[in-house]
Structures are given as structure tokens and as C-alpha cells.
Amino acid sequence: MTQQQTAGPPSAGHADLAEEFLDRQTPLSRIRNILHRYPALSPAIVLLIAVVVFGLLNDRFLRVENLSLITQQVAVVGTLAIAQTLIILTAGIDLSVGAVMILSSMVIAQLSVSNGIPGPIALLAGLAVGLGSGALNGFLVTRFRLPPFIVTLGTLNIFIALTLLYSGGSTVRGSAMPEMLTWLGSTFPIGPVRISTGVLMMLLLYVAMAFILGKTAWGRHVYAVGDDKEAARLAGIPVNRVLMSVYLAAGAVLAIGAWIQIGRTNAASPNAGVDLNLDSITAVVIGGTSLFGGRGSIWGSLLGALIVGVFRNGLSLAGLDVLYQTLAVGILIIIAVSVDQWIRKVKS
Amino acid sequence: MTTTEFEAPRTETREPILKARNLVKTFGRVVGLDGVSLDLYPGEVLAVIGDNGAGKSTLIKCLTGAEVPDTGELFVSGEQVHFKRPQDARVHGIETVYQNLAVSPALDVASNLFLGREERLPGPLGSLFRILDTKGMRRKAKEELTRLGISTLQDVTVPVENLSGGQRQAVAVARAAAFGSKVVVLDEPTAALGVRESNQVLQLVRDLRDRGLPVILISHNMPHVFDVADRIHIQRLGKCAATITPQSHTMTDAVAIMTGAAKA
Numbered sequence: 001m002t003q004q005q006t007a008g009p010p011s012a013g014h015a016d017l018a019e020e021f022l023d024r025q026t027p028l029s030r031i032r033n034i035l036h037r038y039p040a041l042s043p044a045i046v047l048l049i050a051v052v053v054f055g056l057l058n059d060r061f062l063r064v065e066n067l068s069l070i071t072q073q074v075a076v077v078g079t080l081a082i083a084q085t086l087i088i089l090t091a092g093i094d095l096s097v098g099a100v101m102i103l104s105s106m107v108i109a110q111l112s113v114s115n116g117i118p119g120p121i122a123l124l125a126g127l128a129v130g131l132g133s134g135a136l137n138g139f140l141v142t143r144f145r146l147p148p149f150i151v152t153l154g155t156l157n158i159f160i161a162l163t164l165l166y167s168g169g170s171t172v173r174g175s176a177m178p179e180m181l182t183w184l185g186s187t188f189p190i191g192p193v194r195i196s197t198g199v200l201m202m203l204l205l206y207v208a209m210a211f212i213l214g215k216t217a218w219g220r221h222v223y224a225v226g227d228d229k230e231a232a233r234l235a236g237i238p239v240n241r242v243l244m245s246v247y248l249a250a251g252a253v254l255a256i257g258a259w260i261q262i263g264r265t266n267a268a269s270p271n272a273g274v275d276l277n278l279d280s281i282t283a284v285v286i287g288g289t290s291l292f293g294g295r296g297s298i299w300g301s302l303l304g305a306l307i308v309g310v311f312r313n314g315l316s317l318a319g320l321d322v323l324y325q326t327l328a329v330g331i332l333i334i335i336a337v338s339v340d341q342w343i344r345k346v347k348s
Numbered sequence: 349m350t351t352t353e354f355e356a357p358r359t360e361t362r363e364p365i366l367k368a369r370n371l372v373k374t375f376g377r378v379v380g381l382d383g384v385s386l387d388l389y390p391g392e393v394l395a396v397i398g399d400n401g402a403g404k405s406t407l408i409k410c411l412t413g414a415e416v417p418d419t420g421e422l423f424v425s426g427e428q429v430h431f432k433r434p435q436d437a438r439v440h441g442i443e444t445v446y447q448n449l450a451v452s453p454a455l456d457v458a459s460n461l462f463l464g465r466e467e468r469l470p471g472p473l474g475s476l477f478r479i480l481d482t483k484g485m486r487r488k489a490k491e492e493l494t495r496l497g498i499s500t501l502q503d504v505t506v507p508v509e510n511l512s513g514g515q516r517q518a519v520a521v522a523r524a525a526a527f528g529s530k531v532v533v534l535d536e537p538t539a540a541l542g543v544r545e546s547n548q549v550l551q552l553v554r555d556l557r558d559r560g561l562p563v564i565l566i567s568h569n570m571p572h573v574f575d576v577a578d579r580i581h582i583q584r585l586g587k588c589a590a591t592i593t594p595q596s597h598t599m600t601d602a603v604a605i606m607t608g609a610a611k612a
Contacts, residue, residue: 033510036507037507215477215478215479215480215482216478216479216480217466217468217478217480218478220455220459220463220466220480221464223452223454223455224452224455224463227452227453227454227455228451228452228453230450231450231451231452232452232463232464233434234414234434234444234446234450235450235452235460235463235464236434236435236438236463236464236465237463237464294452294453294454295454
């Protein structure tokens with residue numbers, strides 16, 4: 001009996017059940033359904049409001065140079081957020097993204113400066129470090145069935161230690177490196193705007209990843225694995241292979257992130273990016289991707305990274321102490337997760 | 349109560365599509381299957397019933413590649429097969445609808461129908477850039493649902509989690525029917541459904557049989573089993589206690605055999 005009651009009023013008879021479902025919506029649940037269908041919509045609205053409010057508070061905020069600066073400030077976190085999104089979509093989490101990126105950047109810098117290895121080969125070595133780190137995380141997650149949180153908590157410390165051991169704790173300055181390695185820190189003018197190549201590279205990665213996630217079977221399998229692992233397995237999806245490929249893809253993205261980081265800071269420092277792990281998770285969560293996996297959009301993560309950048313920049317232009325930026329980001333995270341929980345209730 | 353095993357004479361002369369011989373499966377010291385044999389003939393609904401722990405699920409898992417039997421033989425259309433994974437069974441045309449549905453809640457109906465066997469666009473867009481043929485799959489999904497007479501599911505772009513239990517079951521059954529070229533296995537398809545939704549699923553089972561696709565139906569629900577099954581395989585304590593038909597035995601007989609109150 002209860003089953004029939006939930007299926008709809010008896011008077012509905014043979015009417016289309018999907019129609020009934022739509023008919024029973026209140027305005028609020030209709031909003032929820034739209035947000036559910038387009039997970040990047042809520043961060044887009046937040047970003048728009050934030051830009052308008054900060055623009056009204058301080059007229060310097062909306063200047064082209066300032067907006068360009070914000071994009072440059074989010075280039076590295078935005079790139080790490082791509083890797084983080086991939087892993088969170090599979091219902092995992094990667095605490096080691098920042099550490100992998102720093103390790104990769106140190107290998108690139110040291111090889112070229114200390115060992116005199118040409119730029120392209122140094123970059124390939126950095127890519128190998130990213131892929132190797134991803135393979136290690138993926139191997140531990142798929143073979144030993146350890147929770148990604150624990151695996152990456154462990155590898156986070158391993159990668160930090162390896163970075164310090166390898167680099168001896170010293171920073172490599174960008175001026176010592178071949179030009180190619182710092183190329184992603186350069187800018188070029190388009191009209192009054194100076195465009196950073198690092199930002200362009202990040203955007204390129206977003207376009208590529210959005211295409212792969214949205215248009216290919218692999219992308220669909222990533223979502224399916226995060227949504228319901230057992231269901232994906234029974235549907236014939238090689239779950240472990242998908243997970244492994246996700247960690248490898250994330251590692252490759254992190255290596256490109258290392259290149260962007262060298263350009264952005266004009267250096268490779270083993271002590272940089274302590275906050276990057278959590279910042280990337282923040283961007284993904286604010287971007288509307290569910291920590292429970294299977295739901296979210298890669299564009300949301302870009303918006304999430306931009307929201308954090310806009311808040312930090314806007315609050316500092318408004319003359320507020322950096323502590324308030326951190327406070328604001330904390331509140332944003334809580335709100336974003338609450339909204340996610342509310343949206344997920346669409347599950348009837 | 350009759351105690352002889354009853355088999356419809358029409359089925360004896362035909363080659364079974366799926367044949368299992370002396371399947372044994374142990375889990376540590378627990379014996380899940382203790383030498384079970386099973387035949388599935390073309391165009392029939394074979395129900396598998398049994399008490400909890402009688403080995404129904406283990407039997408089905410061995411038939412569909414979800415578990416590998418310790419010993420025993422499996423034949424599909426007379427040809428011996430060894431299933432290591434669910435995909436192996438699928439390759440041989442055996443499609444399964446699992447009790448937990450195996451649908452991906454956040455994906456839409458069309459994506460779920462094609463999950464794990466997505467189709468790509470023709471030409472270099474598909475082969476080189478590996479772009480999915482989303483429109484084509486949606487169209488085919490709609491055609492398949494119409495063909496199966498599932499009228500309540502017209503919008504194939506709705507996420508499955510927005511559907512009722514019966515509709516989700518219909519999606520899972522439709523997936524099996526669309527790709528199952530030889531056998532469709534349904535594990536407790538009506539367990540979580542209301543009366544009306546159950547009837548829709550049972551009608552789907554009949555439609556599949558009428559299209560010549562044999563169905564293995566695992567169920568606890570005796571009225572449902574006696575409603576659609578042509579033959580009933582009764583599992584008890586890891587063994588096949590009897591194979592009966594709704595004509596030869598009553599529901600009470602079946603329950604008696606199932607619980608060991610009567611010998612078949």
C-alpha cells in the first residue's frame with residue numbers, strides 16, 4: 001500500500017508517472033531540480049553576486065588589471081582543482097595534490113638547473129613524477145582497497161619528505177632556469193588586457209577535461225563509478241581500471257600544474273603550496289561537486305576557484321584583514337556543502 | 349501430494365539454451381552450492397525459489413559470471429563456457445538484473461541503458477575523438493522502451509533517481525532485454541515494488557518470453573512465481589530439491605518442498 005501511495009494519488013490512474021512527479025513540484029523543489037541538473041549553476045550565481053557586490057564596494061575591483069590578477073592568482077589552484085574534481089567525482093579525495101605538484105616542480109627545476117637537462121626533457125620528467133605519484137595512489141586505492149583519504153594522507157607525507165630530501169630544502173630561482181620552464185608565467189597583451197599564458201593553459205585543461213568528462217564513455221564511467229561503484233561493476237564497467245586511470249589523469253594534470261606554478265612564482269620552492277591541498281578541495285566543494293561522488297561539473301570547480309579568488313581579492317581591496325578572508329572562505333565551504341545536501345534530497 | 353519430479357514433455361526433446369551441471373561453490377567451510385544442475389529451454393520462464401541461504405543467489409551468480417563455481421560445468425547453446433566476470437556471461441548473451449538494480453542513480457535513463465557499452469559517433473569524431481553518440485543512444489533507448497511497452501518512461505533524459513521504484517526496475521529490465529540475446533536473469537524483480545508496479549514488471553517478463561527470450565526469475569513471492577513461471581526450480585540447502593510446474597504442484601506443495609516439510 002505504501003508503495004502505491006508514494007507512486008502517486010490513486011486518481012492519477014494510468015497517467016505518466018514522470019508527469020506526476022513534475023506536477024507535484026513546489027517552486028522551491030523546482031529550483032532544487034534545476035540546481036540538481038546543472039551543478040555549476042549555483043557557484044555561477046554566487047560568483048556573479050560576489051563580483052557585483054565587490055565591484056560596488058570598491059571601484060578598483062572591476063578594473064581589468066585587477067580581474068586579470070585574480071585569474072593569475074587562481075591559475076595554480078584552479079589546475080589542481082581539475083585533478084581534485086576527477087578524484088572527488090569517483091567518491092574519493094586526494095590530500096596529496098599539492099605535494100605531488102611541488103615534488104614535480106622541484107624535479108623539473110632541479111634536473112634542468114643542477115643536472116643541466118634540457119627544458120623539454122625536464123618537463124617530461126616532471127610529467128613522469130606526476131604519473132608515478134598518481135599510479136602509487138591509484139594502486140593503493142584499487143589493489144589494497146584502502147580509503148583514498150588514508151592513502152593520500154600517507155602519500156602526502158611521503159611526497160613532502162621526498163621533495164625535501166631531493167631538493168635539500170632549497171629554492172630554485174626562475175632566473176636560473178631555461179626560459180621554457182618559466183614560460184607559463186609570461187603575459188601577452190590583448191588590447192588593454194594582459195593575458196597570462198599560465199591562465200590560458202589552465203583554461204585549456206578545463207576545456208579538454210570538460211570535453212572528456214561530458215562527451216566520452218570514460219567520462220560517463222567516472223561518474224558511474226562515483227555514483228554507485230557496485231552498480232557500475234555489475235553494468236560491466238571495469239571499476240578498478242577506471243579508478244586507476246582517474247588517478248593517472250590527475251597526476252598528469254598536477255604535473256602541468258607544476259609547470260604553471262614555476263611560471264607563476266618564477267621559482268620552484270619545496271615550501272610553497274602548503275595550503276594548496278585544502279584550497280583545491282575548497283574550490284571543488286564550492287563548485288558544487290558532491291564529496292559523495294558521481295555528481296558535479298568540472299566548470300563548477302573553475303567557478304569555485306574563482307569565487308575563492310574573488311573573495312580574497314575583494315575583501316583585501318575592501319581593506320579587511322587576511323583573517324577575514326579565511327573566515328569568509330570557511331563560511332562559503334559550509335554553505336556550499338549544505339546546499340549540496342539540500343540538492344541531493346531531490347532523490348525522491 | 350505427488351512426489352515425482354515433473355517435467356513437461358515438450359521441453360525434454362529440445363536443446364537447453366543454458367545448461368548447468370553439478371555446480372559446487374563453497375565459501376570457506378560454508379557450502380553455497382552442493383552439486384546443482386539446471387536447464388533453461390527456449391521461450392520459457394524458469395523460476396528459482398528457495399529459502400534464505402538455500403543457494404538461490406549463489407546459483408544465479410555462478411550462472412551470470414558474478415561468482416566462479418569451484419567445480420561443475422556450464423553450457424550455453426550446447427557450447428561449454430567458463431565465466432570469470434559478469435562481462436563474460438554478457439558476451440554469451442546472458443543479461444542479469446540484480447536485486448540492487450545496478451542502475452546509476454545520477455545518470456539519466458538513456459545513459460543507464462547503455463552503461464558499459466556506450467556507442468560512439470560514426471567517423472573520426474567517434475573513432476579518433478571518441479565522442480559519444482548521445483542523441484543516437486537516446487533515440488534507441490526510446491525505441492527500446494516503446495518496443496517493450498514501457499509507456500511510463502517517455503523522457504529518457506530524466507535521472508534515474510527521479511523515477512519510482514517500478515520505473516527504475518523497468519529501466520533495469522529494459523537494459524537486460526535490449527542486450528540479452530539469449531537469456532535474461534531477473535533477481536527478485538518485484539521485491540521492492542507495489543502491486544501495480546509488480547504487475548507491470550510481471551507483464552514485462554511475459555512479453556520477453558513471448559518474444560522467445562527465456563527468463564530466469566528468482567523470487568520469494570509465490571503468487572508471482574506461479575503467475576508467470578513455466579517451470580519452478582526449488583533450491584534447498586544448496587541443492588536442487590525439485591523442479592516442478594505450476595500445473596503439477598500447488599503453492600503449498602512448493603513451500604513444503606522449499607522448507608523441507610515434504611520431499612519432492
